[in-house]
Amino acid sequence: MKNIVYTVEHPDDETLWVGGTISALNESEEYNVYVLCLWGLLEAPDEFREECFYKATANCKKSYIFTRGSHGDHPIEIGLKNMGLAPADVDLMITHPPYGDEHQHPHHKIVYHESKNWGSQHGVPVGSFSFFAMPFRYKQIAMHAKRLGQLHLLNLFKVERTTVNEEYNFFPNYYVQFLVDMQHKNEMLEKYHSIDFNKHKEGYYAWTSNCEGYYLTDAGLEVMNDLIESMPTPTNSENLYSKYHNGL
Numbered sequence: 233m234k235n236i237v238y239t240v241e242h243p244d245d246e247t248l249w250v251g252g253t254i255s256a257l258n259e260s261e262e263y264n265v266y267v268l269c270l271w272g273l274l275e276a277p278d279e280f281r282e283e284c285f286y287k288a289t290a291n292c293k294k295s296y297i298f299t300r301g302s303h304g305d306h307p308i309e310i311g312l313k314n315m316g317l318a319p320a321d322v323d324l325m326i327t328h329p330p331y332g333d334e335h336q337h338p339h340h341k342i343v344y345h346e347s348k349n350w351g352s353q354h355g356v357p358v359g360s361f362s363f364f365a366m367p368f369r370y371k372q373i374a375m376h377a378k379r380l381g382q383l384h385l386l387n388l389f390k391v392e393r394t395t396v397n398e399e400y401n402f403f404p405n406y407y408v409q410f411l412v413d414m415q416h417k418n419e420m421l422e423k424y425h426s427i428d429f430n431k432h433k434e435g436y437y438a439w440t441s442n443c444e445g446y447y448l449t450d451a452g453l454e455v456m457n458d459l460i461e462s463m464p465t466p467t468n469s470e471n472l473y474s475k476y477h478n479g480l
């Protein structure tokens with residue numbers, strides 16, 4: 233079993249950006265999914281929204297909201313401890329992208345940096361979800377069309393490093409996109425009675441998007457690869473491109 237920890241800022245971020253893949257990972261026998269919400273790091277939590285978060289993440293192995301700490305407490309350490317994890321138990325941490333998602337929320341950016349720093353201190357790979365592809369140079373390396381239930385592998389791109397990576401100070405090796413089961417994502421979203429449903433639906437591209445993407449390092453892809461490998465190739469697309477080396 234591999235342990236994936238999602239670190240997010242607000243209760244609902246996990247559902248909005250990656251609810252579909254969290255649901256798919258929960259169904260897989262290869263993974264334990266943990267969701268750590270660091271809300272109390274930067275904002276004052278409200279109890280009703282906390283309750284919604286625990287309902288939305290009920291199918292995960294464990295979830296936890298960091299609500300407040302004393303001076304010197306490290307919110308990620310506290311969160312992991314409360315979920316029964318030591319740093320060495322974490323195979324992959326996934327968090328917000330450095331640009332702070334579609335509204336470029338400054339608190340999302342802070343959680344990205346907190347997670348990244350924690351990961352480099354403990355030698356744990358850290359990836360970022362990203363609802364939209366950043367303007368990097370990509371090479372498609374997914375050679376087969378794969379699908380598991382309603383989960384489709386849409387793209388697996390190698391990020392070819394250019395000066396744009398330096399401009400953004402962001403150096404992932406891969407970008408993978410899945411088409412997810414909207415029903416599962418919607419079931420999670422519906423748990424959030426505490427937020428203004430219609431306002432969020434209008435204001436967030438990701439609310440109605442069935443595409444979820446991740447920037448990963450080599451080590452991060454290795455962890456995610458069990459999921460990708462477990463996805464069957466329907467029809468005979470095993471040979472989709474391999475026989476065309478001499479031209480189509």
Ligand SMILES: [Zn+2]
Nearest residue numbers: 241242245337
């Ligand atoms: Zn948020």
